[in-house]
Amino acid sequence: MIIINGKIVLPNVDEPVDCDIRVNSGKIVEIGAKLARNDEILDAEGYIVLPGAIDPHTHFDDPGYTEREDFYCGTSAAASGGITTIIDMPCTSVPPVTNLDNFREKLAAIENKAVIDFGLYGGVSGQSFEQNFPENIIELAPFVLGFKTYFISGMGTFARLNHWQFEQVVRKAIELQIPVLVHAEDFDYIDYATKIARANGDKPYDYYLSRPEIAEVIAVQDISAIVENILSQPKYADIVEKSGIKPVHIVHISTAKSIEIISGKSITCETAPHYLAFDLDDFVKIGSPLKVTPIVKSSGNREYLWEYLANGEIDFVASDHAPAQKNEKFTGSIWTDYSGIPGTGTLLPYLFSEGYIKEKISLKRLVEVTSSAAAKRYGIYHRKGSIEVGKDADFAIIDPNSNWKVDGEKFYSKGKITAFDGYTFHGKIVKTIVRGKIVYDYDEGIIAPAGYGDNIAANMNSE
Numbered sequence: 001m002i003i004i005n006g007k008i009v010l011p012n013v014d015e016p017v018d019c020d021i022r023v024n025s026g027k028i029v030e031i032g033a034k035l036a037r038n039d040e041i042l043d044a045e046g047y048i049v050l051p052g053a054i055d056p057h058t059h060f061d062d063p064g065y066t067e068r069e070d071f072y073c074g075t076s077a078a079a080s081g082g083i084t085t086i087i088d089m090p091c092t093s094v095p096p097v098t099n100l101d102n103f104r105e106k107l108a109a110i111e112n113k114a115v116i117d118f119g120l121y122g123g124v125s126g127q128s129f130e131q132n133f134p135e136n137i138i139e140l141a142p143f144v145l146g147f148k149t150y151f152i153s154g155m156g157t158f159a160r161l162n163h164w165q166f167e168q169v170v171r172k173a174i175e176l177q178i179p180v181l182v183h184a185e186d187f188d189y190i191d192y193a194t195k196i197a198r199a200n201g202d203k204p205y206d207y208y209l210s211r212p213e214i215a216e217v218i219a220v221q222d223i224s225a226i227v228e229n230i231l232s233q234p235k236y237a238d239i240v241e242k243s244g245i246k247p248v249h250i251v252h253i254s255t256a257k258s259i260e261i262i263s264g265k266s267i268t269c270e271t272a273p274h275y276l277a278f279d280l281d282d283f284v285k286i287g288s289p290l291k292v293t294p295i296v297k298s299s300g301n302r303e304y305l306w307e308y309l310a311n312g313e314i315d316f317v318a319s320d321h322a323p324a325q326k327n328e329k330f331t332g333s334i335w336t337d338y339s340g341i342p343g344t345g346t347l348l349p350y351l352f353s354e355g356y357i358k359e360k361i362s363l364k365r366l367v368e369v370t371s372s373a374a375a376k377r378y379g380i381y382h383r384k385g386s387i388e389v390g391k392d393a394d395f396a397i398i399d400p401n402s403n404w405k406v407d408g409e410k411f412y413s414k415g416k417i418t419a420f421d422g423y424t425f426h427g428k429i430v431k432t433i434v435r436g437k438i439v440y441d442y443d444e445g446i447i448a449p450a451g452y453g454d455n456i457a458a459n460m461n462s463e
């Protein structure tokens, strides 16, 4: 295949370049002006060709809760939004990916369903820590891209770690040279605040009061202190310095102050589109379609989150895609409404439209926060995350002059309820290409067969 006439977004540039891309056997083999046109031609006239986006935080619930989402619908939703690789969380499938047997069970359930490439995280829950730590993570490490942990958890099958347990997990993960991901909200604060707030009412604002800014800030401070304590020992500091792998990644940061605490430390972080797009006033108005954990925060956080995203203090953006059916989303009380929203299909369109087109972030930064930064963080940059010769031919082709209106009912995800319903985004994904194959086309829908998507960690380890 040869892609012609497109405006190609090459690494570290702020303007797209007019050139052609030749693809062979799933890889980019040549980039240049006016390449010989002796292949099947894909005309990208008027379009911007971005490296395929990476969504490094999804909950596709498969196996276990497939009424909420499964790997076919989840990866189809991602493909429709220009995403070519997702990394799925270990905690919202049953059994949770806390040991190698469970990993194999999940892989068997999903590998014939994915339409785009994927990787998996392992995890350490309160239960698995007690059962067989650290043997389980030593066994799992070659097959996963990181280990997810929680400071507070609403999932019965995946309990939180206390601070001492978290410290042991980070130490072991440093030795294994693999990042630990953590949900940063303070258990002690939220546990009691929830009792008080819940007794007072069941409106969105009551829910907010159970986990406000300070609940995140306390957790981020604790994480920061624990990482500092570990790295005060030369044994661990040396490994981190030599490998260049920062030991901890904080998922879905929602509060500006959290970023200030970890600035300059050996910790990375992500935010999600809903924290950039919405605030507490919106949650009070919208209610459950915007119920996520952590909850969106008071106005004032958003502008700083955009600033920190633009200047690199926030490393990248992930969707935290976690849909649910309508009956779970609307239970009659904000306390029992499912916490989580679909988002993988709107991740790149949102950032392209509201970030790049509205000039909050540069084109170079758009590519970093939607693709290259996550690829580097999770050790897949040799294959993914940029348009360069030798890499996988993964592209998101966007028509920058076309607008479209978000309609949750049309989502490929099983989750149809989105706070973005009715929003108009500038820039339409016209094609998504994974390893040289068109997996999604705006007019034709999902083209790739279920099972086309590869487990990238498996390939990585066979190389």
Ligand SMILES: [Zn+2]
Pocket (backbone or CB within 6 Å): 057, 059, 089, 320, 322
């Ligand atoms: Zn999540």
